[in-house]
Amino acid sequence: MTVDLDTKSMDMSCLGLEMYSLIGELYPICRSITGNGVRKTLQIIQKHIPLEIHEVPTDTSVFDWTVPKEWNIRDAYIKDETGKKIIDFQESNLHILNYSIPIHKKMPLAQLKEHLFSMPDQPDWIPYRTSYYKETWGFCLPDRILKSLPEGEYEVYIDSSLEPGSLTYGELLLPGETTDEVLLCCHSCHPSLCNDNLSGIALVTFLAKYLSQKPLRYSYRFIFIPGTIGSITWLSLNEHRVSSIKHGLTVSNVGDSGHLTYKKSRRGTAEIDRVVSHVLKNLPQEYTISDFSPYGYDERQFCSPGFNLPVGSLTRTPFGTYPEYHTSADNLDFVQASALVNSFETYLTVIDVLENNHTYLNTNPKCEPQLGKRGLYSTMGGKQTTPEDRMAMLWVLNLSDGGHTLLDIAERSNLNFSTIKNAAFALANSGLLKVCLSSVST
């Protein structure tokens, strides 16, 4: 089957605005690893794709972990002695230490300060902090405000709940020609932070929407889960499914202006690793490829030794390496529609390579076939052949011995996968190639 995934027929600036607009719609919601913020987020995504919502009860055992209590928050503030709100959750949900337990109490500044978090090196930004597994409360605020607080009594109010409930995640499976799966996973637990990871949510949503309109070789599974506990929960509940996952990527930080970065799967030479590396190397822009490390996003769980799935991470600027990371400066100004579009196109190119990376057999393996008598020296797929097309045909014929995928041929010939793919299509149409059965999963 010939699959052509490209953006030629799409209005990309329109797509950029749609992704950006979804980010804007989700931005104000206070998300966490559980709670109504996640539910509301997934409901908004359902307006674009038919996401299935899963609820996993508190206290469910998931490998070494336990699904935590559900956290919800309605309001929170700190008032000074004059009754003026000096910190107000309604202004930014980053002001609250995520998973703060309820409190309503007056206390002097010294005692309050033990629960206040700021960034002295970025005095105007609110940091993002969480305390999922240690019950406490706290507020995050700009260091400039923290430093300006006068001595005195402060009123602290957090109207939250931490109670049995459930962990919520969204999932969509697009069935393809085979049951082999490509997994795309984004974490959906961060509150008002745009690049990390509303950008990933938006990209996965619109990628799913695009692919749902295409006939595909692979089945595609999209999951929107809270970080760490979400992937652990998903893997625990879906352990029987993981053998179907042939390739995967975790999606985050795809909206900033930095260049693309690929972190390889633990295997290091999995097909997904080679495919993404090839695609990045053929981009006109800068890129970074780094080896697997057991720190990062949910690839940590997919790549734990008991699973060792071929799941890498394709981002723009990696987490922790830009100053705005996990602060209020990761806002709507920090992500750009053009960067989202560039990330989307790159993901689509990766998927195009995965879909078309067949192994062919040269049906005429002894000496070269006579391309001229088949018209292939002058035209290929309806277009005039270029010298590069002719080289691509010679390479495909030479290496289609059953032991080389088209990606192998692209890498050895130093030609772009799409050039090799087009040459293979033309040769296959002339009967000079046939797909190796073994390269088609069933």
Add this chain to the structure above:
Amino acid sequence: MTVDLDTKSMDMSCLGLEMYSLIGELYPICRSITGNGVRKTLQIIQKHIPLEIHEVPTDTSVFDWTVPKEWNIRDAYIKDETGKKIIDFQESNLHILNYSIPIHKKMPLAQLKEHLFSMPDQPDWIPYRTSYYKETWGFCLPDRILKSLPEGEYEVYIDSSLEPGSLTYGELLLPGETTDEVLLCCHSCHPSLCNDNLSGIALVTFLAKYLSQKPLRYSYRFIFIPGTIGSITWLSLNEHRVSSIKHGLTVSNVGDSGHLTYKKSRRGTAEIDRVVSHVLKNLPQEYTISDFSPYGYDERQFCSPGFNLPVGSLTRTPFGTYPEYHTSADNLDFVQASALVNSFETYLTVIDVLENNHTYLNTNPKCEPQLGKRGLYSTMGGKQTTPEDRMAMLWVLNLSDGGHTLLDIAERSNLNFSTIKNAAFALANSGLLKVCLSSVST
């Protein structure tokens, strides 16, 4: 068996003149992929070596191809309105588009121009053009003349024939101690072009002549064939023989002043690839080693996936990368006796390595043998040992465990193959080494 192939006892400047003189004798002949020019060329070579001439009839099926009609040409010219020959085949056989069909007709300049080929960027040179598989006619000429042609009627005359006949090639087998073969192949289809490939023809001829006087381990097969269709024809007729080909080289462009260039076989790590790379690395001069590519000379056919023979290509400046390539400037001034000699010596060194690249077994593998009591610390093969000789003996003893050829040892020790070979001979003479049976093909 000890084989010593070197040029110490030869008069190399004499050999250079002989090769150059053969090129001069063959230069005026109008060759093509078929026809009397090839026959005449092979007859001249027969004055040096007992070449067997093969004729393969037109329309013989050879894999995906068919042996074409035989082309012969006697005369051709273009006359202007005054009857003056402005292009004359007798002056240069490059003036004719090779494989032009006969014509005798008058036509205006505009119509004529559709059949004229020149090189605007080299206005004084005649390009070399062919049309083997599309029946047409044409003339090649300096761009300066093309541009100077006035409007008017021109008389076009080509006295050629394109008729059933045969494809002619020459072959010589020198039987060696074993039936394993080394293949040396040159294309013999180009008209008055010296480097490409009268230089290859001359080198192969005199290499065959030299080797025919030597006792050899391998059998050597020399073939003089038209490019592409010739190797396809040879492979089609000799398919049962190819399993005997253990090493091979296509020989072309060996007379220019550029440095040596080796293009590896498709296998990339075949013994011939390693041998030629070793020899080039140990030359005092510059060199280039490049990976296999499915474009080039007849290695394309030998390295097609259905054969995948260990055949590389050892040239000086590669085809297509010097301005004189495929033009009238690839003439007798462009090739030099000294370059031919340097190429010849390099080929001979390659063959010497192939012949002597045995695997030995240290007969005294536990600890070092006492070289001193055998006199090997001071003399080796009748000459005083150098420190390098002593290191070579230690390396050969250390690595002769049945798993390392002498070339492996040369590469690992960073010593020249000939130093290692001499050490191995001395040690074998002292009974400290014996040849592994498995390293001798039968």
Add this chain to the structure above:
Amino acid sequence: MTVDLDTKSMDMSCLGLEMYSLIGELYPICRSITGNGVRKTLQIIQKHIPLEIHEVPTDTSVFDWTVPKEWNIRDAYIKDETGKKIIDFQESNLHILNYSIPIHKKMPLAQLKEHLFSMPDQPDWIPYRTSYYKETWGFCLPDRILKSLPEGEYEVYIDSSLEPGSLTYGELLLPGETTDEVLLCCHSCHPSLCNDNLSGIALVTFLAKYLSQKPLRYSYRFIFIPGTIGSITWLSLNEHRVSSIKHGLTVSNVGDSGHLTYKKSRRGTAEIDRVVSHVLKNLPQEYTISDFSPYGYDERQFCSPGFNLPVGSLTRTPFGTYPEYHTSADNLDFVQASALVNSFETYLTVIDVLENNHTYLNTNPKCEPQLGKRGLYSTMGGKQTTPEDRMAMLWVLNLSDGGHTLLDIAERSNLNFSTIKNAAFALANSGLLKVCLSSVST
């Protein structure tokens, strides 16, 4: 078993003085490959460690070699016509060509000169020369003295004996938890030369002394042998034992001020090669790692193809590459206590890695275990964890799939072995890791 080999509880400057002092005690003794000098040396070492002394009779066949006659010397001099001793063995035992036969004779200068050896490029130093396998006599002297000798009759006197006797070597086995052995070998045949190799003798002596007080996984075999003939003799007599040798090092030139140098075993990727390379790469100082070569110390014999043992050579400045090498300038000023200590510490670190280089199994391989609930995010082994400790735990958990040793993990994570080892101990203590049985030799 947890083994911790470090120098924290040791007084290293004291150890440095002890090693230096042993060198000083051994320096005046005239050693050779046989004879009383070696016996006296080994007796002095016995004051520190319970060395077993072996005597192998002259003429014993050892592979391709024969144990030579025993050489002893009492006195030697050259007197000029006035009866003045111009060369006196009592002043430096380097003055005598080692293994000189006895002589007492008068001769003119010209005849004497055939037996005199000096170094024109170092006119004040006495060279070290031997003639073990060719019976002759000679004296070594500063070139300045040689050049100043007037014509005349000289009296030559060497009171030596070359008679049937034995070859003497020392050996100590420290049994460990397993019978797998680590071999540490130093050559003990050089006369008054400090770096080569009294430094090696001192280091091995004190290393054996230190290790004898520790519970160990491996058994440790220390041998003090004459170079070449000694290791050949040992291997010949202990051929049945060599399969127990899992790792080995030859120890020499460990007291000079140069940086550490590791020469790999013939295998090149043996565990000892990887361990020493890792240790050197993690030193704050410069180092050199070089490939195996069949020239050098007794690793030549251990690495001969019939044994191919994993034995490398860890030195400071390698033999032959410093001007003082094999001259009277390799004296007590040339070696330094601080360099001996640095070498000792490096050897100990190597042994610590060997001892602890287990393969573990993550007992919780599916997703990450929850480190927080075990307190491992904040404390590890009683100390507060650093970010590096946390990364080390994640790496150990991720790669402990039964296919990676701790050294593999250290290399892949680019962390120091000791950091990885400590993380593994902490995880094992929490039950998150268990040692793979297959990684423990029995």
